[in-house]
Amino acid sequence: MYPALLKKVLDKYASCESYNNTGSEYGYLKSESTFKTYFCRPGLFRFEITSCTGNRLTICSVNDDAIVQMWDGESIETDLKSAIKSTIGVADQSIAFILKLLMPDFESGSLEFTKFGPFLENTLPAEDDELIWVGSDPSKNLHTENLRINPRTLEIVERKVLVYTTESLAAKNAAAYFKDSDPAMSKAYSQTAEEGAQVGFIFGARYNDIVFDDFSEELKSDIFPNS
Secondary structure, three states: OOOHHHHHHHHHHHHOOEEEEEEEEEEOOEEEEEEEEEEEOOOEEEEEEEOOOOOEEEEEEEOOEEEEEOOOOOEEEEEHHHHHHHOOOOHHHHHHHHHHHHOOOOOOOOOOHHHOOOEEEOOOOOOOOOOEEEEEOOOOOOOEEEEEEEOOOOEEEEEEEEEOOOOOHHHHHHHHHOOOOOHHHHHHHHHHHHHOOOOOEEEEEEEEEEEEOOOOHHHHHHHOOOO
């Protein structure tokens, strides 16, 4: 199902002892936000995302005991799976995606990129001679996943998703989700819903400062003080 390059990438993420990055999200009707990821086996995971307005959402999980710091500052204690569900709206873009790479058996309850095969190489024009786009076949999928990969380091440096919809339900749901945390974005989604059907939209993320298997005890105590 996977090209050889993608198989190597998935194996690397699934077997690494630790992983951390910084990054940014972009997408349709979505102002760019930034995030940080920290992961250390067997059970340490932290994800922080900050919107363009400065609001922050954080998930910190130690052995499946998770604390979610919501956009409005409310703190919720739960398990990791429930934490992902509570952040629907950002989960399908970065949180659940990276968790599925690092822990393939984790059931996030969200869209899983591995379902949208078969995958092909060179699905998008190359912007760098060293990097390769690997993605799902657009002739067989309405929802297409594209991963920009460094074949030398086996790092995913960008994810680009194209989603088609024949109704405005997605826009209505997004308007409701952002009603309190980002009224301007909620208004934009509401207007989109009123205008009718959407042909398609793109969202994605760029991954920077990627580090595998180099999670020091000092960093661990700073990021996960209760571990």
